[in-house]
Amino acid sequence: MVIDQHFGFIAFSWLAGIIGFAGIGLWIWRDRKALDKQLDKLEADLPADASNRRGG
Amino acid sequence: MGILDYANPTRVMRFSRVVKPWVAGLGALVLAIGLYMAFFTAPADYQQGETIRIMYLHVPMAWLGMFAYALMALSAFGTLVFKHPMADVSAKAMAPIGATFTAICLITGSLWGKPMWNTWWVWDARLTSVLILFLVYLGIIALWQAIEEPIKAGKVTAIITLIGAINLPIIKFSVDWWYTLHQPASVFRLDGPTIYPAMLYPLLICAVGFSLIFFWLHLMAMDNELKRRRVRALQMRAARRAAPESTALPAGQTA
Numbered sequence: 188m189v190i191d192q193h194f195g196f197i198a199f200s201w202l203a204g205i206i207g208f209a210g211i212g213l214w215i216w217r218d219r220k221a222l223d224k225q226l227d228k229l230e231a232d233l234p235a236d237a238s239n240r241r242g243g
Numbered sequence: 244m245g246i247l248d249y250a251n252p253t254r255v256m257r258f259s260r261v262v263k264p265w266v267a268g269l270g271a272l273v274l275a276i277g278l279y280m281a282f283f284t285a286p287a288d289y290q291q292g293e294t295i296r297i298m299y300l301h302v303p304m305a306w307l308g309m310f311a312y313a314l315m316a317l318s319a320f321g322t323l324v325f326k327h328p329m330a331d332v333s334a335k336a337m338a339p340i341g342a343t344f345t346a347i348c349l350i351t352g353s354l355w356g357k358p359m360w361n362t363w364w365v366w367d368a369r370l371t372s373v374l375i376l377f378l379v380y381l382g383i384i385a386l387w388q389a390i391e392e393p394i395k396a397g398k399v400t401a402i403i404t405l406i407g408a409i410n411l412p413i414i415k416f417s418v419d420w421w422y423t424l425h426q427p428a429s430v431f432r433l434d435g436p437t438i439y440p441a442m443l444y445p446l447l448i449c450a451v452g453f454s455l456i457f458f459w460l461h462l463m464a465m466d467n468e469l470k471r472r473r474v475r476a477l478q479m480r481a482a483r484r485a486a487p488e489s490t491a492l493p494a495g496q497t498a
Contacts, residue, residue: 190293191292191293193292193293193294193358194293196294196297196354196355196357196358197293197294197296197297199354200297200300200301200350200351200354200355201296201297201300203347203350203351203354204300204304204347204351207343207344207346207347207350208343208456210343211339211340211343211460212460214339215460215463215464215467216463218464218467219463219466219467219470222467222470222471222474223470225474226470226473226474226477229474229477229478229481230477232481233477
């Protein structure tokens with residue numbers, strides 16, 4: 188690849204792609220963390236005889 | 244094993260746990276090869292010069308934005324016709340990913356258009372129909388958020404998704420049906436691709452790599468959606484346990 192007068196357009200395009208992928212990845216990861224935390228708390232509060240815990 | 248065997252969320256999560264690392268690893272590897280070829284072995288275009296490098300991101304994003312919507316429409320069909328319990332989970336997980344890919348397609352298209360067409364945007368049929376696809380994605384995401392009960396939300400969004408699917412053939416054939424500034428199809432054509440092989444192969448390899456990353460993101464988002472539904476079920480159970488005293492009818496009144 189040669190750096191020409193349109194380099195800025197190419198660089199910003201790929202930057203937009205990187206930001207997009209990082210954004211959706213981070214959003215899914217944060218959602219997962221929050222849900223795991225909520226699930227742990229709710230499952231800890233289940234009565235001792237509850238049979239359908241996660242993975243059960 | 245039939246598709247209905249995957250109606251069980253526990254089974255889906257187990258399958259997803261096994262498959263995810265492989266899909267992610269393979270996706271990263273294929274994408275690395277594709278990007279190397281796109282930047283270092285593929286030639287510059289004789290007219291567009293180096294800006295052709297934008298194609299290796301823009302085109303896979305356009306394909307995947309439409310592919311994600313086609314899968315959502317298939318899931319919507321599964322929700323409405325077969326009432327498959329995983330269909331709306333899949334559709335809901337797909338929407339933000341499809342919207343992101345479509346947004347990347349629009350932004351990179353605009354950044355490609357300025358040096359080549361001397362404009363960031365034109366209201367031609369291809370660009371406008373892709374913008375409509377993006378807006379439909381946003382509408383569907385908003386609808387999922389607006390209706391609290393998942394089964395009802397699944398049905399309503401499935402109907403809207405199927406109506407929105409009319410836009411897919413319009414996007415595909417817009418460049419044939421109308422005069423557009425956007426070029427006609429150069430890869431998926433009945434008479435074969437018209438693109439130079441030294442550019443076609445890196446493009447296809449990038450598309451496979453991005454597709455694997457897309458499936459990985461979708462599996463992760465589906466896991467999250469199943470967890471969200473379990474959280475909701477546990478919260479409702481906890482609320483029912485706490486409720487009897489507060490919801491008891493006044494003395495002498497019967498239900």
